[in-house]
Amino acid sequence: MNGLELARHYYFEVGRPALAERFPEAMAEAAAGLAGEGSECFGYDDDYSRDHDYGPSFCLWLPEQVYSRWGSRMQSVYDSLPKHYLGFSPRKVMPQGQNRVGIMKIEDFYRKFTGCPGLPADKRQWMRIPEHLLAQAVNGQVFEDACGTFTSIRNGYLAFYPEEIRWKKLAARAVTMAQSGQYNYPRSLKRKDSGAAFLALQEFIRAAISMVHLLNRRYTPYYKWMFRSFSQLPFPEIHKSALLRMAEDPLSPDNTILIEDFCKEIVNQWKAQGLTTLDETYLEAQGVELYGRIQSSYLRSLHILTG
Numbered sequence: 001m002n003g004l005e006l007a008r009h010y011y012f013e014v015g016r017p018a019l020a021e022r023f024p025e026a027m028a029e030a031a032a033g034l035a036g037e038g039s040e041c042f043g044y045d046d047d048y049s050r051d052h053d054y055g056p057s058f059c060l061w062l063p064e065q066v067y068s069r070w071g072s073r074m075q076s077v078y079d080s081l082p083k084h085y086l087g088f089s090p091r092k093v094m095p096q097g098q099n100r101v102g103i104m105k106i107e108d109f110y111r112k113f114t115g116c117p118g119l120p121a122d123k124r125q126w127m128r129i130p131e132h133l134l135a136q137a138v139n140g141q142v143f144e145d146a147c148g149t150f151t152s153i154r155n156g157y158l159a160f161y162p163e164e165i166r167w168k169k170l171a172a173r174a175v176t177m178a179q180s181g182q183y184n185y186p187r188s189l190k191r192k193d194s195g196a197a198f199l200a201l202q203e204f205i206r207a208a209i210s211m212v213h214l215l216n217r218r219y220t221p222y223y224k225w226m227f228r229s230f231s232q233l234p235f236p237e238i239h240k241s242a243l244l245r246m247a248e249d250p251l252s253p254d255n256t257i258l259i260e261d262f263c264k265e266i267v268n269q270w271k272a273q274g275l276t277t278l279d280e281t282y283l284e285a286q287g288v289e290l291y292g293r294i295q296s297s298y299l300r301s302l303h304i305l306t307g
Helices: 003-022 047-051 064-080 106-114 123-128 131-137 149-158 163-190 194-215 223-231 237-248 255-272 283-291 297-301
Strands: 031-034 059-062 102-105 141-145
Touching (some): 003 031, 003 141, 031 149, 059 064, 059 106, 064 102, 102 106, 106 131, 106 149, 123 297, 131 149, 141 149, 163 194, 163 255, 163 283, 163 297, 194 223, 194 237, 223 237, 237 255, 255 283
Parallel strands (some): 059 102
Antiparallel strands (some): 031 059, 031 141
């Protein structure tokens, strides 16, 4: 049983009955689930994940006015729930793992990851939010949402970036991939500068993984889960395996061929989405062309690599 399944069972069999009996009015406006920080929220947990911040638990999200009235008392009931469940030990909470589960305000949950109590008000707010935090804001599962407030905000984030922001980020990734992988990596190999080649390839791989997430309208999680998330996205398997081969042998001269093949596939993907009509496979040209199509004066004021 993974962490999401454990949380679902624990909520419906233990948490919900206890809270609904004492606080029916509050529960009528609550959302329950598990989302946010932790490998279990992405569904990536395994036996190694259980040494910290793991165990029977769930999140209960309340509108601010409901939390103000009932929150502290509901947290007391939550804290009194059985700590052992279905053979799982109590949650071991590390200092940096505080406040990941329990009774919380809807607004505080989203503010923690995005800086906004709900959806961003404009493009500036969208651009300020680190992508890996957006991934945490919308991961996991919502088990139920009585009034729909939490899910409404969640669905707004799941709808992904406004399109011009996606273009801005795609342009930035394209230029980064060109400069790091198509230009600096092979030059570093020729110079026998293995350190520079390794770092250039790392930049290319990170930008490439983010590029594929953006093409699939998915937020890229933080580095630990980037490859895992990338492997689950629709993209030709031959190119997925190519990135892994590069990572496993970062100084192989064959990587220059793999990089070029990967970039050609990116151009194919851009064409399929109507992002370009250019045949150019050097991605800097593609990024500059897409950047030039952006109408927002704010986004156009940002350096092409910003994002």
